[in-house]
Structures are given as structure tokens and as C-alpha cells.
Amino acid sequence: xxxxxxxxxxxxxxxxxxxxxxxxxxxxxxxxxRQMGAGIWTWLPAGWRxxxxxxxxxxxxxxxxxxxxxxxxxxxxxxxxRKTGRxxxxxxxxxxxxKGAELVLAMTHEEAVTTHVAQVVRSYxxxxxxxxxxxxxxxxxxxxxxxxxxxxxxxxxxxxxFDRDLAGLERSYDAHAGAYERIMQRSGLxxxxxxxxxxxxxxxxxxxxxxxxxxxxxxxxxxxxxAANLEVASADxxxxxxxxxxxxxxxxxxxxxxxxxxxxxxxxxxxxxxLKAYPVVVDGDGEERLVLVLxxxxxxxxxxxxxxxxxxxxxxAQAAEIEAKLGPPGFIGPVQAPGEIEVLLDRAxxxxxxxxxxxxxxxxxxxxxxxxxxxxxxxxxxxxxxVLAGDTVGGVTVEIEPAIEVGNIxxxxxxxxxxxxxxxxxxxxxxxxxxxxxxxIGPARIAAAAVEQNADEHGISWPRSLAPFDVHLVSLGxxxxxxxxxxxxxxxxxxxxxxxxxxxxxxxxxxEKFADAELLGCPLRLTVGRRSLESxxxxxxxRRGREQAPPLALDGEPDALxxxxxxxxxxxx
RNA sequence: CGGGACGUGGCGCAGCCUGGUAGCGCACCUCGUUUGGGACGAGGGGGUCGCCAGUUCGAAUCUGGCCGUCCCGACCA
Numbered sequence: 001x002x003x004x005x006x007x008x009x010x011x012x013x014x015x016x017x018x019x020x021x022x023x024x025x026x027x028x029x030x031x032x033x034r035q036m037g038a039g040i041w042t043w044l045p046a047g048w049r050x051x052x053x054x055x056x057x058x059x060x061x062x063x064x065x066x067x068x069x070x071x072x073x074x075x076x077x078x079x080x081x082r083k084t085g086r087x088x089x090x091x092x093x094x095x096x097x098x099k100g101a102e103l104v105l106a107m108t109h110e111e112a113v114t115t116h117v118a119q120v121v122r123s124y125x126x127x128x129x130x131x132x133x134x135x136x137x138x139x140x141x142x143x144x145x146x147x148x149x150x151x152x153x154x155x156x157x158x159x160x161x162f163d164r165d166l167a168g169l170e171r172s173y174d175a176h177a178g179a180y181e182r183i184m185q186r187s188g189l190x191x192x193x194x195x196x197x198x199x200x201x202x203x204x205x206x207x208x209x210x211x212x213x214x215x216x217x218x219x220x221x222x223x224x225x226x227a228a229n230l231e232v233a234s235a236d237x238x239x240x241x242x243x244x245x246x247x248x249x250x251x252x253x254x255x256x257x258x259x260x261x262x263x264x265x266x267x268x269x270x271x272x273x274x275l276k277a278y279p280v281v282v283d284g285d286g287e288e289r290l291v292l293v294l295x296x297x298x299x300x301x302x303x304x305x306x307x308x309x310x311x312x313x314x315x316x317a318q319a320a321e322i323e324a325k326l327g328p329p330g331f332i333g334p335v336q337a338p339g340e341i342e343v344l345l346d347r348a349x350x351x352x353x354x355x356x357x358x359x360x361x362x363x364x365x366x367x368x369x370x371x372x373x374x375x376x377x378x379x380x381x382x383x384x385x386x387v388l389a390g391d392t393v394g395g396v397t398v399e400i401e402p403a404i405e406v407g408n409i410x411x412x413x414x415x416x417x418x419x420x421x422x423x424x425x426x427x428x429x430x431x432x433x434x435x436x437x438x439x440x441i442g443p444a445r446i447a448a449a450a451v452e453q454n455a456d457e458h459g460i461s462w463p464r465s466l467a468p469f470d471v472h473l474v475s476l477g478x479x480x481x482x483x484x485x486x487x488x489x490x491x492x493x494x495x496x497x498x499x500x501x502x503x504x505x506x507x508x509x510x511x512e513k514f515a516d517a518e519l520l521g522c523p524l525r526l527t528v529g530r531r532s533l534e535s536x537x538x539x540x541x542x543r544r545g546r547e548q549a550p551p552l553a554l555d556g557e558p559d560a561l562x563x564x565x566x567x568x569x570x571x572x573x
Numbered sequence: 574c575g576g577g578a579c580g581u582g583g584c585g586c587a588g589c590c591u592g593g594u595a596g597c598g599c600a601c602c603u604c605g606u607u608u609g610g611g612a613c614g615a616g617g618g619g620g621u622c623g624c625c626a627g628u629u630c631g632a633a634u635c636u637g638g639c640c641g642u643c644c645c646g647a648c649c650a
Contacts, residue, residue: 013599013611014585018578018643038642086650108650142574142648150649217649410650476609511610518610529609539609 002469002502003491004516008045010034011516021215023451024147026460030519032468039144039152046502046520047447049468051155054443055134057186057465058157061179067130067159072112074136078102080111084419091139105138110416110438113160117434118422124164127424127434128172132159134443146215148444149404155444161437162417164424166204169411169435173205176409176439180209187446188463188573189406190453194220195228196408197304206410209441210403213452220403223393231304234383235391235398237296237348240272242355249335249368249376251361258330260297263367267358271297274358275349275371277332279317279325282310290317290325294334294359295346299385309344309382327362334359334377335368345379404449407441454544460521461544464572469502471565472522474513476529486554487528490538497562499569518543523572524565528554544573 008031015025016035027033032047043051059069078094081087081104087094093105106112113131121127137156144150161172177193184191189211196208208229210220221233228234257263264271274297281288291310295301307313319329325341326332334343349357356370373379391398414433417423422434447466454461464470473491477483487505494501502522504513510529517525527539537551538561549568552561 010583012584016643017585020644035642084650089650091649110650139649143644143646145644474609478608508608509610509612510608511612514610516611527609531609 004502004504005506011519021146021149022455023149023215023448026451026455027147030460033148039141041148041151046468050447050466051443053466054187054446058183058441058443061183062132062159065175065179067132069133070131071133072109072135074106074138076104076106076112078104080115080420084111084416091141093138093140107137107139109158114416114420114422117162118420121424124424124426128161128163128168130159130161132157148448149215154442157441159439163435164432165435169437173409173411173437180407180409184209186465187450188465189449192220192227195232197229197231204411204413206408208405209407211406211449211453212401212403213449214402215452216402216404218403218405220401221387221398222401223398224396226393230387230400233387235387235393238390240270242273245356245372246370249371252367252369253365254367255365263358264297269358277360279322280314281317281321282312282314290321291342291344292334293344293384294349295385296348299348301384302386306384309384328364331360331364331366332362333368335371336362343377343379344382345373346385347381347383348385349373350381404445406445406449409439410437412436412438459519462521462523464523464569467522469522470499470569471501472517472525473501474504474517474525474527476510476527483528483530483533486533490528493558499566524569
């Protein structure tokens with residue numbers, strides 16, 4: 001029973017002044033969410049209905065693959081977080097109780113679930129197992145943003161699988177991948193499943209479910225069937241034509257020219273015919289060493305791919321370090337005394353057609369031309385560059401699109417089980433670590449992504465699976481008029497049906513009612529007013545596209561009306 | 574954490590430069606008229622101007638400190 005005259009739906013004509021993202025503006029304007037602090041949000045009744053619809057879809061699909069729903073606490077002792085090494089994470093909220101005991105607010109639940117499994121699982125006969133819950137996550141984000149898109153507190157469905165070996169993990173992972181495909185489809189989102197960074201902590205594979213939209217914080221590289229987070233994407237570069245290489249590198253004077261652009265312009269070459277030298281300092285087992293990373297002049301180093309290639313974190317070298325080990329900044333290059341500094345050469349260069357590149361000469365105001373990798377310097381081939389729009393994968397041109405990460409699936413391996421002692425005895429009585437996977441998805445991000453992808457100048461246009469209500473019934477008559485009585489009757493009929501209906505019975509102007517209905521964005525709007533009595537029809541608007549649907553008979557058989565309405569509803573996206 | 578901006582009724586803003594006891598639009602309350610796309614008239618209620626200190630006879634306004642919020646970037650296990 002939902003009458004707007006009695007329902008908390010505080011709509012606003014104007015968006016918050018500081019809102020940028022579409023979903024931020026519209027979800028506040030439509031009365032779905034309200035802010036309490038930076039990255040801290042309340043879900044108002046209609047917004048919570050959307051959230052709960054997303055939750056219901058997720059629950060059904062995780063149950064369908066054998067997930068067992070439970071609930072683990074947000075407030076947790078610090079010890080297991082110390083054991084897994086995650087106590088050091090900056091984004092982890094830490095606190096002490098009155099006795100001085102150290103506690104944390106969980107940002108995810110690997111520690112909790114693994115602790116329990118370690119206590120409870122003894123035998124290979126107890127595996128495999130899938131546990132999950134919907135629970136609040138707390139993260140001290142450096143920068144919350146865009147309404148409900150990136151918050152410090154949010155509800156996540158996180159599930160965890162426990163298997164006896166890698167093969168079992170692969171099966172559990174694939175089962176989740178299937179469930180996630182169905183969740184995304186049922187949510188009515190446009191999405192990509194992309195290859196993702198597994199991070200420095202290992203793990204043998206990860207995918208993210210990305211909903212493309214302008215407010216997205218991630219970038220996705222797309223080419224036919226290929227889809228990857230830009231953090232890990234690989235592609236074939238647009239080729240460059242190189243000048244023929246002389247027998248040995250030749251020095252060219254380049255006074256004051258320290259950028260790729262300047263040197264390329266001076267020499268009349270494309271930027272891709274130069275090699276960009278990016279010196280970094282790697283901390284290898286406490287000892288720092290300088291490494292020279294080379295990418296094509298028109299390419300950029302990707303920090304995450306570089307970290308993977310180095311198996312270590314690195315930082316850009318400072319000018320003094322460059323000067324001491326290599327040469328004057330702005331003129332550095334790979335041609336040097338052999339073995340001095342390790343050179344990493346990006347695959348886009350290593351795989352290119354023959355020819356000579358231009359590089360810094362390690363001398364002030366000088367470059368070398370005709371430099372041939374392999375002949376003139378030794379290198380290790382790596383893939384560290386950012387993919388660019390226009391690159392190709394399997395001959396298909398790459399496009400890059402911003403997207404919201406709404407879910408991820410991750411092969412954890414044995415990192416947590418080993419840290420927390422989650423093991424089992426196999427048939428031979430040998431103790432084995434449990435192989436784990438973890439799988440997260442955010443109902444709030446599903447909701448926000450749906451708004452981002454389905455909005456127009458009038459407001460939200462929900463996919464029917466997520467809409468706060470299926471039908472928005474507008475009464476245009478004042479209390480006591482025959483048209484109001486007719487609207488009341490339609491409401492009573494719908495309220496007893498399988499469709500969720502919200503009834504605008506407020507004593508306000510027509511325009512305001514229509515505007516609110518289109519702002520809130522339920523898939524179908526029914527209007528009952530004086531015209532309805534004259535024509536015997538209920539006006540029907542489909543929110544998506546704001547099209548008029550064939551009207552429904554006002555005085556027909558109730559079952560026929562409900563049937564027709566339900567059929568129309570089911571035909572919607 | 575670096576850069577930038579902002580903080581004045583529920584929302585959006587003006588006032589601040591040049592100090593004198595707070596204003597506009599929307600929203601809200603009452604009455605009346607309206608009623609198929611954000612109506613009209615009349616009357617009315619609501620703000621210690623983010624907080625603390627300082628300067629001054631007097632501070633929304635000037636000074637200092639703090640807090641909060643947003644945007645860009647860094648970060649995001």
C-alpha cells in the first residue's frame with residue numbers, strides 16, 4: 001500500500017549544487033537517497049526498494065549455484081587482519097574498545113569467513129563450499145565521490161568459495177561467472193566482463209563486471225570479444241614507419257629539446273619513431289636499483305602493468321639519481337656501457353618492423369638516431385604500455401570507454417587459508433591448504449549504474465527489474481470527484497495484483513505529478529482523470545522514451561485490465 | 574596526501590570588497606480561486622550567517638586557527 005500522500009518521497013526541483021554525476025543528481029532529486037557526510041548515505045524508502053530489488057536478484061542467483069547465506073560482523077578483532085597482513089591497509093578503519101583492545105571495521109570479509117572455515121572444515125569431505133552474505137563494508141576511502149558510486153560505507157554481497165585444489169577453484173569460479181552474467185542481465189545493465197588486475201598479492205585470475213557510463217571511474221579497452229580493464233589491457237599498436245638504420249647510431253644535436261614532441265618535430269619524424277625513456281627506482285629486497293623502461297614515443301607507461309613486469313613496486317627516479325647513473329634528464333637513453341642498468345623494452349617496440357629509433361644520447365643537447373634494439377643495447381621485453389584507442393586486438397580496433405565496476409570475481413588461491421590456517425586432510429591423511437575464491441558485487445552500484453545508463457532530461461528510467469515500483473498511478477482528480485473515485489478503484493485493483501504500485505493521490509498540480517513520476521522513473525505511468533471518465537480509458541505512458549501505450553479500458557473486466565497491464569510490463573526492458 | 578573551490582532557513586542563491594543587527598526564488602503553514610505538464614492572490618512561520626578565538630562601540634562582512642563538503646589528481650588488497 002503506497003500512497004504518495006503518506007509516503008516519504010522528498011523530490012527536489014534542483015540538484016545539489018556540488019553534484020556532478022547523473023546518478024548523484026537524479027537519485028537525490030528523486031528522493032531515493034540523502035547524504036549524511038562525505039561518502040555516507042541514507043537510503044530513503046523508495047531508494048531502499050531499488051536496493052532491495054538488486055539484492056533479491058543477486059540472492060536468487062547465488063542461491064542457485066549453491067551459495068549458503070549467512071551473516072558475519074562488521075566489527076571485528078584486529079588479530080586475523082594482522083595475520084593476513086591487511087591491518088596495514090590505510091583504508092581500513094581501526095578503533096579500540098574501552099579496554100583498549102584493537103578492533104577494525106571490516107572492509108571485506110575474507111578474514112572472518114576464513115577464520116570460521118579454519119575452525120570448522122576438517123576433511124576433503126567438507127568441500128567444496130560456497131558461503132556468502134550481504135553486509136555493510138567500511139572503507140576509509142581517500143576520496144569518496146559521485147553520490148552512491150563511491151562511498152565509505154556500503155552494502156556488498158561477498159561470497160567465498162572453498163575448494164580442495166585449483167581445479168575445484170576453477171569450477172567454483174566459473175559457477176560464479178555464470179551467476180554474475182545472469183545478475184547483470186537481469187539488472188538490465190549494459191555491461192562488460194573484463195580481465196582485471198589480480199594485484200600484487202597474487203591470485204591466478206580475476207574479472208570485473210563493468211557497466212559503461214560517463215561517470216565511471218575505470219576505463220575499459222574493448223575490441224570485438226576482447227575486453228579488459230585498461231590497467232591490464234594488451235593490444236597491438238598502430239605501426240610506425242621507421243627510417244632505415246645506419247650501421248651504427250649517429251649523434252644528432254638537439255639543443256634544449258627535452259621532450260618527445262620537440263625532438264620529433266625537429267627531426268621531422270613521428271613521435272612513434274622515438275623511444276621514450278622512463279627511469280624508475282625499484283626496491284628489491286631493501287636494495288634500490290635503477291631500471292630504465294622504454295616505450296615508444298607516442299606511448300605511456302602503465303604503472304600497474306609495470307609493477308607486474310617488475311614483480312615489485314617502483315617509483316619514478318629523481319633527477320639527481322638519473323644524472324648520477326645515466327645522464328642529463330631529458331637526454332637519457334639505453335645505449336650505454338653493457339650491463340650497467342637493466343633496460344625493459346615495451347613489446348610494442350620489440351615487435352616492430354626493422355629500422356632505427358631516436359633515443360637520448362646520455363649527453364646534454366644530444367640524441368642518437370638509428371638506434372636498433374638488440375644491436376645497440378640489450379633489453380628484456382615486457383608489456384608495460386597503456387593501450388590506446390586505435391590499437392588493435394586480433395585485427396579489431398580498440399575502443400576505450402569509462403565504466404563503473406559493479407562486481408568482481410577473484411581467484412584468491414591459498415593466501416588467506418595459509419595465513420589463517422584453513423586446511424583439510426585429503427584421502428591420504430595429508431594436510432592441504434584450502435583453495436579460495438572471493439566474489440563481490442555492490443547493489444548500490446547496480447542501482448547507480450542503472451540510473452547512469454537510463455536517464456534523460458526528465459529523470460530516471462528504470463529497467464523494470466530495479467524500479468522502485470512497477471506502476472506509477474496518477475490521479476488527477478480532487479478528493480470527492482468522480483474521477484478521483486475512479487482512480488481510487490484502479491489503485492485498489494492494482495494493489496491486490498502482482499504488480500507493485502505507487503499511487504499519487506496528493507492534492508497538488510497536474511504538472512507536478514507528471515514531473516515527479518518521470519523523475520522517479522517507474523516503467524509504467526497510468527493516468528486517471530476527467531478524460532478517463534469521458535473516454536472510459538486509462539492513459540498509459542511507457543517511461544522509457546516517454547511513449548504513449550494503448551490505453552486500458554477503465555470499466556472493463558478487472559482480470560482483463562490486469563492481464564493486459566502485466567503483459568505490457570513484461571514487454572518492457 | 575597534493576591542487577582548486579565552497580560553507581548564509583529544507584533546496585538553490587545574493588549580501589562580504591567598502592563592518593551598523595539578514596534578503597531573494599523555490600519549498601512549508603492558513604484562507605480563497607484554480608486543476609491534463611512544475612498555477613494565482615492575500616496572509617504567515619522558520620536562519621545564534623560551519624565552529625572557536627581576535628580586532629572593533631559594533632562582525633555574516635576584517636584577521637587567525639579549526640571543522641566540514643565538493644571538484645581535479647594520487648590512492649583504491
